[in-house]
Amino acid sequence: MQEPKRTRIICSVSENCSNYDLLRSMVEAGCNGFTINMAYIKNKESLQILNQNRCQLEAEFKTKIPLNLILRGQVIRVGQLQDPETLIEEGNIVYLTSDQHKVGNNQFIPIDSNEFLEKLNINDKLAIDYGHIILEMIDIQMFDQVYEKIGIDQMCLLSGVKIYICRCCKTGTLKSFKPISLFIENKAQKEVEQQEQLSLTEQDILDIDFACECSFDSITFSKVNTALDIIKVKERLEKNYPHMQIFARIAEKLKEEQLEEIINLSDGCIIARSHISMTQPVEDVVKYQTQIISICRQLFKPVFVSTYILESMSVQLKPSFADMGDISNIVKQYIDGILLSGETSFGKFPVLIVQTLNNICRKIEKKLLQEHFDLPQQRDQYQVNFTGQPIATVIAKSCVEMAYILQAKAILMLTRRIQTTLKLSKLRASCKIISISDNQQICRCLNYINNVQSELVNGFANQEEIIQECISRLIEKNLLQPKDQIVVITGMVVQNKDWHINQMKVLEI
Numbered sequence: 001m002q003e004p005k006r007t008r009i010i011c012s013v014s015e016n017c018s019n020y021d022l023l024r025s026m027v028e029a030g031c032n033g034f035t036i037n038m039a040y041i042k043n044k045e046s047l048q049i050l051n052q053n054r055c056q057l058e059a060e061f062k063t064k065i066p067l068n069l070i071l072r073g074q075v076i077r078v079g080q081l082q083d084p085e086t087l088i089e090e091g092n093i094v095y096l097t098s099d100q101h102k103v104g105n106n107q108f109i110p111i112d113s114n115e116f117l118e119k120l121n122i123n124d125k126l127a128i129d130y131g132h133i134i135l136e137m138i139d140i141q142m143f144d145q146v147y148e149k150i151g152i153d154q155m156c157l158l159s160g161v162k163i164y165i166c167r168c169c170k171t172g173t174l175k176s177f178k179p180i181s182l183f184i185e186n187k188a189q190k191e192v193e194q195q196e197q198l199s200l201t202e203q204d205i206l207d208i209d210f211a212c213e214c215s216f217d218s219i220t221f222s223k224v225n226t227a228l229d230i231i232k233v234k235e236r237l238e239k240n241y242p243h244m245q246i247f248a249r250i251a252e253k254l255k256e257e258q259l260e261e262i263i264n265l266s267d268g269c270i271i272a273r274s275h276i277s278m279t280q281p282v283e284d285v286v287k288y289q290t291q292i293i294s295i296c297r298q299l300f301k302p303v304f305v306s307t308y309i310l311e312s313m314s315v316q317l318k319p320s321f322a323d324m325g326d327i328s329n330i331v332k333q334y335i336d337g338i339l340l341s342g343e344t345s346f347g348k349f350p351v352l353i354v355q356t357l358n359n360i361c362r363k364i365e366k367k368l369l370q371e372h373f374d375l376p377q378q379r380d381q382y383q384v385n386f387t388g389q390p391i392a393t394v395i396a397k398s399c400v401e402m403a404y405i406l407q408a409k410a411i412l413m414l415t416r417r418i419q420t421t422l423k424l425s426k427l428r429a430s431c432k433i434i435s436i437s438d439n440q441q442i443c444r445c446l447n448y449i450n451n452v453q454s455e456l457v458n459g460f461a462n463q464e465e466i467i468q469e470c471i472s473r474l475i476e477k478n479l480l481q482p483k484d485q486i487v488v489i490t491g492m493v494v495q496n497k498d499w500h501i502n503q504m505k506v507l508e509i
Helices: 020-029 044-060 114-118 143-150 187-195 202-213 227-237 257-264 281-299 321-332 351-373 376-382 388-408 419-424 440-446 465-474
Strands: 008-013 035-036 067-070 083-089 093-097 108-110 127-130 133-142 162-170 174-175 180-184 218-221 244-251 268-272 305-306 335-338 410-414 432-437 451-458 485-493 499-508
Touching: 008 351, 020 044, 020 257, 020 351, 035 044, 044 067, 044 162, 067 202, 133 143, 133 174, 143 162, 202 227, 218 227, 227 257, 244 257, 257 281, 268 281, 281 305, 321 351, 335 351, 388 410, 388 419, 388 485, 388 499, 410 419, 410 465, 419 432, 432 465, 440 451, 440 485, 465 485
Parallel strands: 008 035, 008 335, 035 067, 067 218, 093 108, 218 244, 244 268, 268 305, 305 335, 410 432, 410 485, 432 451
Antiparallel strands: 083 174, 093 162, 127 133, 127 180, 133 162, 485 499
16 A cells, blocks of 8 residues: 655645546556646636636545635736747847737747836846846837847737847746746845735635635745735635635745744745745855744644745656755655646646655655654654644644654644644654645635645534545555554534534454
8 A cells, every 4th residue: 555645735726727538647657636826827717716626526536626826016028938948048039019819929928017018217127937048128219210130920910019129148948827026136126126016906806706716725925025915815715715825935035034924824835946946045045944844843834835836847858956956855854745836837748746755755754754763853843833723733742743653654634724724744754744624715725735635524512423434445545554553632612602523443354
């Protein structure tokens, strides 16, 4: 029986979300959830289609698959290109326009914001794809003056439109929908520029409402400036969508107290390494990533690492050694999940990428787990400071230690919250955590958490029957076998108020 993968794999999709066979293949390969970025979506119906496909996949695979929406925010992006990728070499002249109806190439690039282009001045530098390509503005002319140089057919509709002429200062590969921004070398000026950007636009608010209608499980800010941004959205969702989770995507270096406040108020955190690298040296990005992971562990929040994961496989069949080393390092830091972005939304080999990542994660996890059995003192690094709920805290710690001693095959717990499950996960339990809930959205969100599998039941009226039913499901899925021992955590409603964890026992199958 193969040990279930612990690290979650969340795959980005775009217009390909309507391809059920593709989504099915990714789930088979090891995908645990999907995310969709509104910056890449032309038709909002894609959200409805993704939810419909998700429900069908859940029925087929007998699991719960969470859906996450990444808000567009104020990020400016390149438009659609003719080819999946095109090379722009240093010294080449390129022409920018705000006309999104035109498909671009390595010479003519549509940009999705006329306001952004209007603010540009001669000698301004532009960074595409987080600095992979650097352009310098050298002139601004009307289309009628330069159309012969551009050499694209059927351009007459651009008559009277401004064309922004740039020289390439840094060779790079350009892909559709990559972000573009002013390249500011002065760090202080760059920080001021970032703080002036709005975290939440009017369009974002409309997208949040539509995602809720489409039964999405979480919303991710493309960029969070202050904790107030999180509070505003939570207040908006509290009444009608109380279980909708709000994730903060950390896209820049923040002060420690500001970072802690944002993570504490959010339901999870996504580390956008490519964004952070725009303002910080690469070596500082790695250090900052470790800091964020540590804070999330202490605050019991799911944490995901995104961007530049198996980037090499976007265009080739095998990963680079650098990519494999990077994955190994972040899995060892016990993150909750890895978020694949362009690798699965626009890459040539999305299923192979998921399969490769799944295999790498399994091998690293297996080695780490064996080390924790052989060297129990290594488990101390996963100790965290608990505050409040002393009974649930003692039970969680005792449960994890008991699972190690007995070499239990699973920890089963009945829960109406996510917090206790997060505590068990952050303590790095030796076996699979089966979290049983009577709320479908909570079940889906539980599957964001490292080493957790959720099971949906119809109420907690008879806990013993529910436990036996879930054990039968796990046997059917080949996750449990006769003679296996499991640790069971249950609770009760106290004085018609909230659900409290207060019992622990060991069962033999």
